Amino acid sequence: MELYLDTADIAEVKRLARIYPVQGVTTNPSIIAKGGVPVWEVLTQLRAALGQGSTLFAQVMARTADEMVAEAQQLSEYSPGIVVKVPVTMEGLAAIKQLNTLGIPTLGTAVYSAAQGLLAALAGAIYVAPYVNRVDAQGGDGIQTVRELQTLLQLHAPHAKVLAASFKTPRQALDCMLIGCGAITLPLDVVQQFLAAPAVDAAIDKFEQDWLGAFSSLSL
Numbered sequence: 001m002e003l004y005l006d007t008a009d010i011a012e013v014k015r016l017a018r019i020y021p022v023q024g025v026t027t028n029p030s031i032i033a034k035g036g037v038p039v040w041e042v043l044t045q046l047r048a049a050l051g052q053g054s055t056l057f058a059q060v061m062a063r064t065a066d067e068m069v070a071e072a073q074q075l076s077e078y079s080p081g082i083v084v085k086v087p088v089t090m091e092g093l094a095a096i097k098q099l100n101t102l103g104i105p106t107l108g109t110a111v112y113s114a115a116q117g118l119l120a121a122l123a124g125a126i127y128v129a130p131y132v133n134r135v136d137a138q139g140g141d142g143i144q145t146v147r148e149l150q151t152l153l154q155l156h157a158p159h160a161k162v163l164a165a166s167f168k169t170p171r172q173a174l175d176c177m178l179i180g181c182g183a184i185t186l187p188l189d190v191v192q193q194f195l196a197a198p199a200v201d202a203a204i205d206k207f208e209q210d211w212l213g214a215f216s217s218l219s220l
C-alpha cells in the first residue's frame with residue numbers, strides 16, 4: 001500500500017522520510033497556508049527532500065473549471081509528475097475531465113460521500129480522497145464511506161484508487177487499512193503515534209539491562 005505524509009513541514013518531511021516507508025507528500029491549501037511558504041517553494045523543497053521517485057500532491061485554488069485547469073497546468077509544468085488535487089464540485093468535475101484529456105493526473109478531493117468520489121474517478125481522477133475524520137465529525141461514518149467508495153471504484157472505475165485522508169487518530173487509520181484501503185495520507189502526529197507506545201521503550205530498556213548484567217557492555 002501507499003503511505004503519504006499530509007504536511008508541508010519540510011524539516012519534518014526530511015526527518016520522517018528517513019524513517020517511515022512513505023511514497024510522498026500530500027498538501028492542501030490550509031496546510032500550505034499554515035507553513036506560510038509559497039506553494040512553489042514548498043514543492044521545490046519537497047522534491048529535493050524526497051527525490052524524483054516520490055509523488056507530490058498540491059491543490060488548485062480556483063473555483064471555475066477553466067481556471068482550475070490553468071492552475072493545474074502551472075503546477076504540472078512547475079513540478080512534473082505532480083498529482084493535482086481538485087475539489088469534487090461541479091466545476092471541479094468539469095476540470096478533472098479536461099485535465100484527464102490533457103494527461104495531467106488528478107486526485108478528487110474534499111470527498112464526503114462514495115457517490116461523489118465515484119464521479120471524480122469516472123471523470124478521470126486517478127486518486128479519490130474521502131475525508132474520514134470530517135465525515136465522522138459530521139455524524140457520518142468515514143470508514144464506511146471509504147469501504148463503499150472502494151467497492152464502487154473496483155466495480156466501475158478500476159483505474160482509480162482511494163487515497164484516504166483526514167485522520168485524527170491512529171485507530172481511524174488502522175481501521176482504514178484493515179478494510180484494504182490501498183493508499184492513505186497521515187498527519188505527522190498520527191503517523192508518529194504508531195511508534196510511540198511506552199511499552200516498546202520499556203521492552204528495549206529491559207533487553208539492555210539484562211545484556212549489561214551479563215556482559216558489562218552493550219556490544220554484541
Ligand code: E4P
Nearest residue numbers: 006026028129134165166167
Ligand atoms: C488531504 O488530502 C486532505 O486535504 C486532508 O487530509 C484533510 O485533513 P483535515 O480534515 O485534517 O484537514
